[in-house]
Amino acid sequence: MIYRENGQFKTSYAADQQIFPILQDRWAILGILAFAFIAVPLLADEYLFRAILIPFLILSLAALGVNLLVGYCGQITLGAGAFMAVGAYAAYNFFVRVDDMPLLAALLLGGATSAAVGVVFGVPSLRVRGLYLAVATLAAQFFWDWAFLRIKWFTNDSSSGSVSVSNLSVFGWDLKSPTDVYLFCLAVLVVFALLAKNMTRGAIGRQWMAIRDMDVAAEVIGIRPMYAKLSAFAVSSFFLGVAGGLWGFVHLGAWEPAAFSLDRSFQLLFMVIIGGLGSIMGSFFGAAFIVILPIFLNQMLPWLGDLVGVSISTAGVSHAEIMIFGALIVFFLIVEPHGIARLWSTAKEKLRLWPFPH
Amino acid sequence: MTRQIGEVILDLQNVSLSFGGVNALTDISFDVREHEIRAIIGPNGAGKSSMLNVINGVYRPQAGEIILRGEHFRQMNPYKAACAGIARTFQNIALFKGMSVLDNIMTGRNLKMKANIFQQAFWMGAARREELEHRAKVEEIIDFLEIQHIRKTPVGRLPYGLQKRVDLARALAMEPQILLLDEPMAGMNIEEKQDMSRFILDVNDQMGTTIVLIEHDMGVVMDVSDRVVVLDYGKKIGDGSPDEVRGNPEVISAYLGASH
């Protein structure tokens, strides 16, 4: 079918305010969901699940959280990893300290804890911005790295903060095989993506974007910067906390604070920059890109090297990876600050008009 | 005209504002009556924008009082002013660049939307209902200002004149009682100025909105305003009907004389 909205007239504001107002987009999204829920479990093998699909799903959720704060509300953060850690360790505490705590409840409580912590660490945003805010959120990162390593209570007295969980099940469904874990993460991601979309197309999303684009004008309209900024920190940290819980519980099973280090914070920030600031879809693009690129390079570079008669070591590959990331970040920041998502929507816009360029 | 000019709704008394050593406003007093169009004129740097910023709390004066519907304030703050029904547009357009025209105008409804964040996240109940109700109201404003064709366009892509119109639309979406307009016609061509004058008069006439207008174009000011305040170097040098102001020798030498 040709990608076009001609003839699809909206007869009510409700129809016009749908998440996907264009019919073809609605079919496409249904197709993708069917593929993800039905076809992928039949086709993928264990390696694909563990190395690519599950990390992609969980990091997409985390990137969504970062995007709500950075892309929609315009507040920079270098502490995303810390909020994942807070979510993971809080969920862990709820899970092991409370008898019969269901997994899902523990994860959500972990998210809620992270949200509360996010509000506290968001307070500097009321006073400072840009570089200074980046430094303040970096302090959050260092503080929680330290806390989970040194404060034994947080980790149930385990040494050096390494903890593990087992026997995970949701409503009687045991999350044993990678397929189960994949489906569970996918379900969580779909629900959270929907929540994110609803917030960003509604009043709260407009408040965030207004603060991002022109804070004085936003205030004059009656938007309170404090409420807008702290709610963005809370929601973002909630997403990150749940993602952290998933990462620890169902992806790793056993983890230590290093799983949520500053590297993770940077990785998430790169995802939203490359994927597209202020775009839900961009969060997925960014996560896919950053999960797949290293694996792709690992396969491709040695092979390319062989072609030209140079042997490339594993160290060489990881150096190349860092350089390519660096170059891409610079490229997107300078050439296309709205990331892959913007390239995608430009392409769609062209397609909508095709074959008539004007 | 159906409107009838009423009691004093906004009264500024002995307002002084300085930035470091610069006196932007010195001991200014003037009042605004309900339903009137009150113009503020004066050369560049006279303190006109500062005056509006004092009224809606963006700037805090060092001395003086703001009396709004009989209530006394030492200074306002933007949130309080918005709640009290004061809206404004900006001299240098201050639209939300990353958002569509529709979303920009919808932000104007912010204070009237009460659904909590959970209802919004699940797009349920009050959130869904409000989104539709306020969309309908916003569409009325879009029709009124004749910007239907650009409602989905990101504001950054619009030409200057249309951006000014969207800025006005966003302020109107607040359904303000007092509307502060900071040079709404600056940089426009004749045709755009005529349109804008018509919108301002219609807002005043049909919605009964009290308007405080800063404008450079003397022709426009004389045509649309009921009373005019003249500022020069932060001091008030004239106040009265357009004709009185035009005849005031001090005003002529300070402002009209200088620019003609």
Ligand SMILES: Nc1ncnc2c1ncn2[C@@H]1O[C@H](COP(=O)(O)OP(=O)(O)O)[C@@H](O)[C@H]1O
């Ligand atoms: N935020 C500010 N900081 C410092 N000085 C300011 C500020 N805003 C206005 N001023 C000064 O106050 C005076 C009046 O400015 P303004 O109110 O913008 O004048 P107008 O709108 O009449 O052109 C000018 O001298 C200007 O430099």
Ligand SMILES: [Mg+2]
């Ligand atoms: Mg000015």
